[in-house]
Amino acid sequence: MISQSLVFVGHNFLSGIQSLGSGTLFILCALYNIVKPPFRFARIIKEVEFIGVKSFTIIFVTSLFTGMVLALQGYHTLSKFGSESLLGSAVALSIIRELGPVLCALMVSGRAGSAVTAEIGIMKITDQIPALEMMAVDPIEYIVSPKVLAFLISLPLLTAFFDLIGIFGGYLVGVKLLGVNEGAYFGEMLSATTFDDVFGGVVKSLAFGLIIGWISTFIGYTAKSTTEGVSSATTNTVVLASVAILITDYILTSILF
Amino acid sequence: MIKIENLSNRYGSIITANNVSCEFECSEVTVILGGSGSGKSTLLKQMAGLARPNSGRILFEGKEITCLSKKELYEVRKSMGMLFQGAALFNSLNVYDNLAFPLREHTKLSEKVIQTIIKMKLEMVGLRGSEHLMPSQLSGGMTKRVGLARAIIMDPKIVFYDEPTSGLDPISAGVIDKLILDLNRKLGVTSVVVSHDIESAFKIADKVIILFYGNIIASGTPDEIKSSPDAKICQFINGSPDGPIPFSHTDKDFMVDMRSQWK
Ligand SMILES: Nc1ncnc2c1ncn2[C@@H]1O[C@H](COP(=O)(O)OP(=O)(O)OP(=O)(O)O)[C@@H](O)[C@H]1O
Ligand SMILES: [Mg+2]
DSSP states (O other), rough: HHHHHHHHHHHHHHHHHHHHHHHHHHHHHHHHHHHHHHOHHHHHHHHEEEEEEEGGGHHHHHHHHHHHHHHHHHHHHHHTTOGGGHHHHHHHHHHIIIHHHHHHHHHHHHIIHHHHHHHHHHHHHHTTTHHHHHHTTTTTIIHHHHHHHHHHHHHHHHHHHHHHHHHHHHHHIIIITTTOOOOHHHHHHHHHHHHHHHHHHHHHHHHHHHHHHHHHHHHHOOSSSHHHHHHHHHHHHHHHHHHHHHHHHHHHHHHOO | EEEEEEEEEEETTTEEEEEEEEEEEOOEEEEEOOOTTHHHHHHHHHHTTOOOOOOEEEEOOOEGGGGOOOHHHHHHHTTEEEOOOOOOOTTTTTTHHHHHHHHHHOOOOOOOHHHHHHHHHHHHOOTTTTTTTGGGGSSSHHHHHHHHHHHHHHHHHHHHHSSTTOOOOHHHHHHHHHHHHHHHHHOOEEEEEEEEEEHEEEEEESSEEEEETTEEEEEEEEEHHHTTHHHHHHHHHHSSSSSSSSSOOOOSEEEHHHHHOOO
């Protein structure tokens, strides 16, 4: 009984280490192909459209309501100390440093990450990936690299958009609804937010873009060649990417700020 | 041209090749026949270097294909074409872009020349005029024929066909058989065809190999196979349920199995 569970743990540990190793080689190869010609601009633009542009609506809605709820919560807390004027900086700092990059990455991994895994998995089970190899085109260079690069391009931009709309949502609730002074809202925001806050947000969003790109493409690429294989791979991508994003967020916050 | 030596391969308990050795001559049509799940597609992929066998050697023009570097392998692949069992068309591209893909990747031909080549190849498979269709708009037989057109678009020296005529109506199947023969007789294209269709196999083959659950049970010219006294081969080419090859998956007697369930 004990030896059986030891075997189980050991086996999973070893295969975990193994896929970590092959995953590292995989992403290094993909990143190398991003900087090496040929550059596939058409493919990259198509992927940015799918991963970035098509995420706009969902990011708009989530960021608007995140900003609104932050203002609502913040107002009630701050008004206890009579410092409602700090609302602008509270909203802006929590969005720019934390919520913007993290929520944006979570939404993108749910919407685009899962789709990327499913797409690559289906290409695999319908022999489209072997067909690329047969035509002497490297599937990592043709399929994976443009997707990873598109995540790297899209996430900082989407995060910036999230920050903007989030702050606007806070303004709607804080200033228009609860009556915080407009000048105080933006004035406090500008004086409290430093370059480091914005820079940290950008670094985070780049890291999250890399994480989603890596996990979604690798899991799709190594999915079992069956229908169930692809469907469980899709789920795995969302779960793994979300966990990895939150863990990385903690690590990056402790380093950056 | 391709020589397989002592190739063995298995997926878990499924044996797809058991110490297989055979040779595929240059400018010949070799047909691999075999039951469903007997490892034909796997063998074809291994010959093209897409999958690694557990053991054994595959020599392509004297070079071992599993030992080639990625660059060398891709160089070799430019002279190979493959029709996959499911055609493997890129479903995000229409027929035209699917066919243009290898040309755009590896040649500097102008779009006009590419267009001409595509028209010619589509004419060969009887689908000229379907350039703008997406793969999801094609029927099974049309998909297969577009896949075939893509396999020969770069004028390869060797073409692997995985069931080129299955799912086609008799006329299209006849045309495809003739196309494979023409490519071989007129241009000297080496062809390896995986098939279920005994009749067409005997029509086009210079050499027939019968694969049965990972073992080669017969190989020779169509005439040799047809006149073979071996009971297994007779059963296979006549398609009869009774004989040394069991139809059923298990050796348990059907009546015994049923009775034991009701006891
Ligand atoms: N990548 C793989 N992983 C696990 N098992 C596999 C894999 N590829 C093939 N198999 C198994 O190997 C066996 C042979 O498969 P293969 O596709 O070569 O058969 P086939 O002779 O082409 O059959 P068919 O005529 O139906 O196409 C099958 O039982 C299949 O389940
Ligand atoms: Mg097959």
